[in-house]
Structures are given as structure tokens and as C-alpha cells.
Amino acid sequence: MAFVGGLGVVGGSRSPGLTCRPRRSRAIVWNVAVEGKPAIDRGAFPILEQEINGKPLVYFDSAATSQKPQSVIDTLLDYYKSANSNVHRGAHSLSARATDLYEGARDDIRDFVNAEHREEIIYTKNASEAINLVAVSWGSQNISKGDEIILTVMEHHSNLVPWQFLAERTGAVLKFVPLNSTGSGMDMEVFHSLLSDKTKLVSCGHISNVLGCCNPVEEIIAAAHAKGAKVVLDACQSVPHMTVDVQALDCDFLVASGHKMCGPTGIGFLYGKKDILEEMPPFMGGGEMIADVFMEYSTYAELPHKFEPGTPAIGEAIGLGAAVQYLNKIGMDKIHQYETEIGEYLYKRLSEFEEVKIYGPETQRAALCAFQIEGIHPSDLSVMLDLEGVAIRAGNHCTQPLHTALGEAGSARASLYFYNTFDEVDTFIEALKSAVDVLGGKLTKK
Known part of the structure; x- marks a missing residue:
């Protein structure tokens, strides 16, 4: 396996063009209502009403996993009751009912990301499995010795390790796009320079779980396609927070995890263009993914079942469908608008102190x-x-190469969702000041 490209900041390059929606005024958010309820709908999340160590819970770790609304909890309970x-195997009423719910959730996800065909949505247990599916199935047929795979230094380990495995098996070359001169995102000039006729795949995150930057994926996808390369988009940090349209983006594959978008753990999905998925061999063997089985060989089921062997996470898939319905009821544009504003407020409050260093764009x-x-x-x-x-996160956030490029072993991370409030940001800042004081540090107002 060969590696090309540095991990650090490269000088003299322009910042990438971002594709997130424009900002709007804070006042609009608080006046927006959906069927008479506030758009942020905090009351739908029973877990947020508890105390931790005698203090009201302030949950600022949604980039790791989101909390679940009552409607999703009720859906899971109702399914098991x-x-x-x-699914798919029985002629009796319960099997038919479970199958309808399970496949109905697939339709909800298809509509949510605007896939053209329902068969383009493959259930996986998480985004990591979805990326591994592409690396093993598509990679085994399309990557050979000397072929090039382009990644970025900011990738989550789930979008790095599977490609390392593939490169080790095939002799492919991994190339890495470094950070730009400001450390606020990927260096697009270097990205374009790395593209060549040997490039077979580009895989990158839509939004960084550390830098918070929104990568210019339209530009990335168009440039990769011009070289005949396929594109995998890690949308774990974008699908829960903004409208993502796979047809408009024209990505070849997209992965997401249900637990980050108000759904249960143990369920995620892969989107793939139908013609590409049809040419790919099965990822794993077992029941459900077959058409006919003989002693010496088997034939395989049609999409999407070819990639879903064995008894699936039925309740979890149905719960993810309920989460998608819940997010749609609020409206992804409203969610993105609100998060843009509360995210700006969080950045502003943290930026008040000389000793605080925030990573990513302003x-x-x-x-x-x-x-830090x-x-x-x-x-x-x-x-x-x-x-x-x-509750915040501390560590390398499954982005060890990125933290190496930043010159740190890890960082603290506060991550919000639409159920968080501006008052909670203020509570966080006051708790931060107290914590730093106890730890022997200081926070000096600029």
C-alpha cells in the first residue's frame, strides 16, 4: 500500500467554497411554528428533562449520537407490542404487517434524500458498515494495483480504515487532501492537482465532525466525475441537519447513520446509484440475499435484498423511518436555519476568551x-x-490524522442539535468558566 500527500496545512491555497445555506436572523426562528408547536420541539425528547449530578442536563454531544423523540420511542415499542x-418470509398477518412497516421505512428514507429508486436504499447497521460494503463489493471489482483513491486528512476513521484495507488488498495508492492555509477546510487546489486518469474513487465527508466546515461537495463530485471516478459521500453530519438531495449532488454513494438523526442505534443506510449497485457482487452471504440455492452455487436476489443478508434490524429500521417522518414534520430547512443561528451563538460565546482556540472556519x-x-x-x-x-465530548473524535495535522492529540467538542437552546449555551459557558477555574486555568475576556 502506498501513500501520497501530506497531512498538514499547506500554505498559499484558497479556502474552499462552502455550500451551507445562508444565515438568517435569530428572531425568525423563535416565531416559526409547525402545527402550532415551536420548530425546535424540545418537549418531544423526554431524556432532556432529567438532572445529572443534581443539575439540569445540558446535552452537547449530538455529533456523537442524537437523542430520540417520543414518537420514535413509541414506534419501537408499538412494533414489538x-x-x-x-419480514419477507411469512404469509401470516404479523409478517405482512412487519414487512409493510420495514419497507415503508425504506420509502421514507428514499424520499428523505430524494433517491430516484427505492432499491437504491440499502439498510446497514451503521455508516461504517455501509462504507465497508462499498469498499469490499465495489472495490473488489473496480480497484487494481496502481489505481488511486483520494481521501482528505479530516476523514472520520470509518471513512479511512476501509480504504486502507482495500489498498492493502489491491496495491492501490491512497492520496490525501491536506487542510488549507487557514486550517478551516480542505485545500481545493491540492484536491484538483491530485486528480488524474488513475483516480478511481474520491471519498470524503460532507461536514467535518471536528472542523464543522461544509465541504464543497458539488465541486468535488463534478471534478471527480470528469476524471471518470466515483464518489462516496459520508453524510453522517449533514443528513440530520440540512436538506441533502442525492440526485442534485449526483454522488454515486452516500452513507448515513440513524442514531445521529433521531433514530435508533444499530441502523444506517447506504444510497447507491441503481446501475452501479446492480453490477456489484453481494457483500455477505446468507438468507434473504439469495434467489436460488443449490449445492454448488447460488443465485442472488434483486436489489435491495442482495445486500441485506439474514434477519435485519427490523425494529430499528422502522424506528429510523419514524425519525425521518419526525424530521420532515419539523422541516429540514427550519432545522438548518435554527442550527445555523445557535451554532453562531456557540462560536461567539466561546470566542470571547483569549485562551480558547476553536478549530474550523469562523x-x-x-x-x-x-x-482547546x-x-x-x-x-x-x-x-x-x-x-x-x-455533556460534551473529549478525545480525537475518530479523526486522529486530523488532530495530528492540527498538532493536537485531541480536543473538546460541544455539538448541538435543534433541541438545544440559547440558554443552554449560556449555561455551558458559565460551567466552562467554573471548570477551568477548578482545574487551575483561566479564561480572559478579549
Whole structure:
């Protein structure tokens, strides 16, 4: 396996053009209503009404996993109470009911990302499995020695390790796009320079789970296609937060995890263009994915079942369908508008202090901030904040190469969703000041 391209910041390059929606005024958000309810609908999340260490819970870790609304919890409970059965295999009423719910959820997901065909939505247990499916199935047929795969330094490990495996098996070359000169996103000049006739695949995140930047995926996809390469889009941090249209983007594959978008754990999905999926061999063998089985060989089922062996995560898939329905009821544009504003407020409050270093761009960013405080270890900070009821993440956030490029072993990260409030941001800041003081540090107002 060969590696080409550096991990660090490259000077003299322009910042990437971002594709997130424009900002709007904060006042609009609080006056927007959906069927008479506030757009943020905080009351739908029972877990948020508890106390941690005697303090009201402030949950700022939604980039790792989101909380679940009551409608999703009820859907899971109702399935196991009234429809629990294996899908596709039985002629009895419970099996038919479970199958209708399971396949109905697939239709909901298809509509949610605007796939052309329902068969283009493949259930997986998470985004990691979805990427591995592409790497093993598509990669086994289309990647050979000397072929090139372009990734970025900011990729989640789930969008890095499977391609390392593929390169080890095939002798392909991995190329990496470094950060731009400001460290706010990928260096698009280097990206274009890495593209060649040997490029077979580009795989990148839509939104970074550390930098919070929204990568210019339209430009990336168009440039890759001009070279005849396919594109995998890791949309784990975009699909839950903004409208994502796979036909408009023209990506070849897209992956997402249900647990980050108000759905259950243990369920995710792969979108793939139908003609590409039809040419790919099965990822795993077993029941459900076959047409006919003989002693010496088998024939395979049609899409999407060719890639879904064995008894699937039925309740979880149905729960993901309920989550999609819930998000649609609020409206993804309203969610994105609100998160843009509360994310700006979080960045503004953290930026008040000289000792705080926030990673990523100053504007047009997701509602998360990965940061360092001078003299304070992120893990110590997380523990102290938990004592105040504030949940944040500390570590490398499954982006060790990115943190190496940033010159850090890890960072603290506060990540928001539409159920968080501006008051919670203020509570977080006050808890942060107390935690830093206890840990022997300081926060000086600029």
C-alpha cells in the first residue's frame, strides 16, 4: 500500500467554497411554528428533562449520537407490542404487517434524500458498515494495483480504515487532501492537482465532525466525475441537519447513520446509484440475499435484498423511518436555519476568551465547536463539566490524522442539535468558566 500527500496545512491555497445555506436572523426562528408547536420541539425528547449530578442536563454531544423523540420511542415499542415478526418470509398477518412497516421505512428514507429508486436504499447497521460494503463489493471489482483513491486528512476513521484495507488488498495508492492555509477546510487546489486518469474513487465527508466546515461537495463530485471516478459521500453530519438531495449532488454513494438523526442505534443506510449497485457482487452471504440455492452455487436476489443478508434490524429500521417522518414534520430547512443561528451563538460565546482556540472556519459552519483551552486537558474539562450536568465530548473524535495535522492529540467538542437552546449555551459557558477555574486555568475576556 502506498501513500501520497501530506497531512498538514499547506500554505498559499484558497479556502474552499462552502455550500451551507445562508444565515438568517435569530428572531425568525423563535416565531416559526409547525402545527402550532415551536420548530425546535424540545418537549418531544423526554431524556432532556432529567438532572445529572443534581443539575439540569445540558446535552452537547449530538455529533456523537442524537437523542430520540417520543414518537420514535413509541414506534419501537408499538412494533414489538403489535407487529413483531420476521419480514419477507411469512404469509401470516404479523409478517405482512412487519414487512409493510420495514419497507415503508425504506420509502421514507428514499424520499428523505430524494433517491430516484427505492432499491437504491440499502439498510446497514451503521455508516461504517455501509462504507465497508462499498469498499469490499465495489472495490473488489473496480480497484487494481496502481489505481488511486483520494481521501482528505479530516476523514472520520470509518471513512479511512476501509480504504486502507482495500489498498492493502489491491496495491492501490491512497492520496490525501491536506487542510488549507487557514486550517478551516480542505485545500481545493491540492484536491484538483491530485486528480488524474488513475483516480478511481474520491471519498470524503460532507461536514467535518471536528472542523464543522461544509465541504464543497458539488465541486468535488463534478471534478471527480470528469476524471471518470466515483464518489462516496459520508453524510453522517449533514443528513440530520440540512436538506441533502442525492440526485442534485449526483454522488454515486452516500452513507448515513440513524442514531445521529433521531433514530435508533444499530441502523444506517447506504444510497447507491441503481446501475452501479446492480453490477456489484453481494457483500455477505446468507438468507434473504439469495434467489436460488443449490449445492454448488447460488443465485442472488434483486436489489435491495442482495445486500441485506439474514434477519435485519427490523425494529430499528422502522424506528429510523419514524425519525425521518419526525424530521420532515419539523422541516429540514427550519432545522438548518435554527442550527445555523445557535451554532453562531456557540462560536461567539466561546470566542470571547483569549485562551480558547476553536478549530474550523469562523462562518458557514455546523452547530459544533471543537476547541482547546490553554493549559487544560480536554478529558479533564469534560469530567468537570459533567459534574455541572453538561455533556460534551473529549478525545480525537475518530479523526486522529486530523488532530495530528492540527498538532493536537485531541480536543473538546460541544455539538448541538435543534433541541438545544440559547440558554443552554449560556449555561455551558458559565460551567466552562467554573471548570477551568477548578482545574487551575483561566479564561480572559478579549
